[in-house]
Amino acid sequence: MVKDYQFKVEFDLPGMPELVTDEVEPLGKNAGPNPSRMLSAAVGNCLSSSLLFCLSKARVGVDDLKASVETIMRRNEKGRWRIASLKVKLHPAIRAEDIPRSKRCLEVFEDFCIVTESVRKGIEVNVSIETESPDSTASREALGLSG
Numbered sequence: 001m002v003k004d005y006q007f008k009v010e011f012d013l014p015g016m017p018e019l020v021t022d023e024v025e026p027l028g029k030n031a032g033p034n035p036s037r038m039l040s041a042a043v044g045n046c047l048s049s050s051l052l053f054c055l056s057k058a059r060v061g062v063d064d065l066k067a068s069v070e071t072i073m074r075r076n077e078k079g080r081w082r083i084a085s086l087k088v089k090l091h092p093a094i095r096a097e098d099i100p101r102s103k104r105c106l107e108v109f110e111d112f113c114i115v116t117e118s119v120r121k122g123i124e125v126n127v128s129i130e131t132e133s134p135d136s137t138a139s140r141e142a143l144g145l146s147g
Contacts, residue, residue, distance in 0.1 A: 006031050036071055036083055039119070043086055044069040046115035051090060054105035054112070064093040086119075 001007055002020060005028040009019040021038065022031040033041065044067040055062050067090050074084040094102055110116060 004028060036073070039083065040069040040071045040086055042115045043113075043119060044088055046113040047088055047110065048090060050113040050116075051092060051105065051109040054109045055092065055094070055102055058101050058105055060098040060102045060105065061095055062092050063095070064091075066091040 005023040007021050009021055010016075011019075020032040021034060022028040023034050024030055028034070048065055048067045052062060052065055067088065069089075070087040071083060072085045072087065073081050076082045092102075
């Protein structure tokens with residue numbers, strides 16, 4: 001934790017800078033992307049990469065590729081905010097003569113996107129809590145956690 005709702009995210013890649021995340025106002029200060037934006041960015045990036053990879057394998061030249069992701073938030077039956085859907089728009093700049101060779105990629109690229117297909121199917125999430133305090137055992141018992 002940096003402060004308030006800001007956190008540093010460290011990646012296990014050499015030379016990769018830390019990323020600061022934060023919640024939106026009024027809870028946070030918008031000092032970085034929040035988890036919902038990170039998930040949306042991951043889906044958009046994965047789909048873009050999958051499409052670009054497929055097109056390169058099909059020898060289709062891509063001059064540019066832009067992606068936009070609209071994140072639709074709704075309250076669930078308990079009144080808690082959830083990501084209800086993601087609307088992804090990909091804009092590849094493909095030369096007219098390459099369009100016929102790109103059709104197969106446009107049909108199959110989504111299936112190769114690890115993030116998008118994982119989100120679509122639902123991901124099992126296992127959570128554990130390990131307190132950091134001088135008397136770790138007492139803290140874990142106070143939280144109702146087993147040793």
